[in-house]
Amino acid sequence: MTQAAERARRGPLSGAAAALLVAVFIDALGSGLYMSVSVVFFTRYLHLSGGEVGTGLSVAGAVSFVSLVPIGVLADRVGPRRMLIGAHLVRAALLTCYPFVSGFAPFLLVVSLLAVADRAASPLVQGLFGTAVGKEQRVRAMGRARSLQNLGLALGGLVAGAALVPDSDGVYVGIVYANSLSFVLAAALVARLRTTADTAPDGGRPLPWKQRISVFRDRRFALLTGLNSVVSLHVTVLTAGVPLWVLAHDRMPRAAIAWTLVLNTVVVVLCQVRATRGIETAEDGGRALRRSGLLLAVCCCGLAVTGAVPTGAAVALLLGAVAFQAFAEMYQQAGAWAISYDLAPEDRRQVYLAFFSLGNAARNTYGPLVIAFLVVQRGAVGWLLLGALVLGAGAWAARFGQSLAAPAPLSSSPVPHVPGGIRGHRS
Structure with a gap:
């Protein structure tokens, strides 16, 4: 690594990256609150059986799995910032619906849609960091995000542990709404970011489907x-x-x-x-x-x-x-x-x-x-x-x-792996 690259890597992160780190922490804090009480909320407040909760979470996991790549294709078209704002707002809206869910079918619908938005958020955040900082700082920025995420989850879990003591329906609903609010705040922070991801990399012309996939x-x-x-x-x-x-x-x-x-x-x-x-x-x-x-x-x-x-x-x-x-x-x-x-x-x-x-x-x-x-x-x-x-x-x-x-050999492959050779970064 050259001295210039090393200085760039160790330099301060951009304002956009700092704002995104705060958004990651707020997201994790709300999620830590919610994760600690979610199963109790489902069984005590929504009156679902353990089998219904387990089935719903399993189905939601499968739905989120098959949706990842299609969401990635769409994000390449409209940009990760817009998609992440949308994911946060969808998560917030779905959480506000939870207290009004009655029965297994509505629960399955809400938990599946929420899982899709939750699963999409992680690669969207990573993609947005790729445009918020230089290539020398991307892994370092993700490291900071990971540390803040763990800290937020831990603090949220501690607060939720104290909130579980009263065993009150009002407390459970309040925590669900607090998580919803955390997503709104995270979306507001992301909305203020201005990065190169706001425009399509090809100038707005969609790639052929063969190249997209x-x-x-x-x-x-x-x-x-x-x-x-x-x-x-x-x-x-x-x-x-x-x-x-x-x-x-x-x-x-x-x-x-x-x-x-x-x-x-x-x-x-x-x-x-x-x-x-x-x-x-x-x-x-x-x-x-x-x-x-x-x-x-x-x-x-x-x-x-x-x-x-x-x-x-x-x-x-x-x-x-x-x-x-x-x-x-x-x-x-x-x-x-x-x-x-x-x-x-x-x-x-x-x-x-x-x-x-x-x-x-x-x-x-x-x-x-x-x-x-x-x-x-x-x-x-x-x-x-x-x-x-x-x-x-x-x-x-x-x-x-x-x-x-190593340098990639010349190939007749119809779709090159990456412009500029194997080591070309993906931004």
């Missing part, structure tokens, strides 16, 4: 999307694997589950930006995924041992393993941002980002099954197998990241 024929990008999805199993390890493992071992205190969540949040908030240093290109991103896979494999090995040691040592190993999981999370996120930023063509940025997000959506579907099949059924051996899986995925990601860094 060319991501489906980009095999290398699809492969890295899949490998990143596997390495991102750190999410399922923390949210499903660790709790199930603790519950399966009576000598470990149940409070340890909460301790692991707090530890993860603190580490990510404090260290995510630092973990993005030197990670800018797809090659850097591949190496970051390899490091993440290694760290998560160490985490899995530590968890495998906890079942065979005394209580004190088991708790210490558990917390140590989760610390490795937190660093694995940070490097995976940084690597994912670098890969998706570096490889998406400028005129198809949002559809590429949306496609890359499909890996995370898929992980939310197969991740719990992996945990159930490996960890729940096979115990310590399952943890070791999971560690080997993520280690191999990270190694393959580094290999393909290096191959993408």
